[in-house]
Amino acid sequence: MNLVKSVLNDAIALVVNPVGYMTRNKDRTTPLNSLMVNYVAILALVPFVGRVLGDLLFESKHLGFAIGGAIVAYFLDVIGVFVVGLVIWKLAPSFKTSTDQARATLLAAYLYTPIFLIGILNIVPVLGYLAVLAWLYGLYIMYRGLPMLLNTPSDETLTYLIVTAVVSIVVLVIISVVVTHLDVA
Numbered sequence: 788m789n790l791v792k793s794v795l796n797d798a799i800a801l802v803v804n805p806v807g808y809m810t811r812n813k814d815r816t817t818p819l820n821s822l823m824v825n826y827v828a829i830l831a832l833v834p835f836v837g838r839v840l841g842d843l844l845f846e847s848k849h850l851g852f853a854i855g856g857a858i859v860a861y862f863l864d865v866i867g868v869f870v871v872g873l874v875i876w877k878l879a880p881s882f883k884t885s886t887d888q889a890r891a892t893l894l895a896a897y898l899y900t901p902i903f904l905i906g907i908l909n910i911v912p913v914l915g916y917l918a919v920l921a922w923l924y925g926l927y928i929m930y931r932g933l934p935m936l937l938n939t940p941s942d943e944t945l946t947y948l949i950v951t952a953v954v955s956i957v958v959l960v961i962i963s964v965v966v967t968h969l970d971v972a
Contacts, residue, residue, distance in 0.1 A: 794829045819889040834906020863962040871895040882947040884939040898925040
């Protein structure tokens with residue numbers, strides 16, 4: 788339970804003051820497996836809970852279907868972070884950035900942090916669309932994090948962000964389509 792509390796505190800600290808949080812933690816190294824299991828997988832539980840409760844309370848779905856759909860969406864959320872991290876890592880040389888996969892995925896996790904936190908609003912399905920605002924804020928976090936965490940040159944930051952944003956949109960659309968098709972089934 789302490790790990791969950793610590794992750795939520797870190798996530799809130801990042802969202803409240805991204806520059807301050809990243810400045811304080813820019814030299815921290817986190818192995819990729821640890822990042823995915825001890826940060827991303829825990830934060831992805833927030834929208835999971837929102838989806839299950841929203842499906843049960845407002846969509847009148849059976850418990851099994853609500854949990855099944857939320858499980859698939861949960862794994863797709865975690866995979867989304869990993870894929871965007873992979874893209875950030877592989878694109879890095881094109882933007883005069885030198886990074887490793889763990890560091891690039893950390894930035895992807897920071898991009899997704901506000902999206903995961905606002906995911907609790909999926910309890911009321913219509914409020915789930917506020918995730919777009921959270922995504923825009925996540926892009927701001929990434930914009931600030933590229934030079935700070937990955938040492939991206941300032942003249943390359945905006946282009947790098949835009950290319951990564953396009954890939955993020957594709958990933959989020961794919962996740963959305965898969966989850967939507969689950970809801971129809």
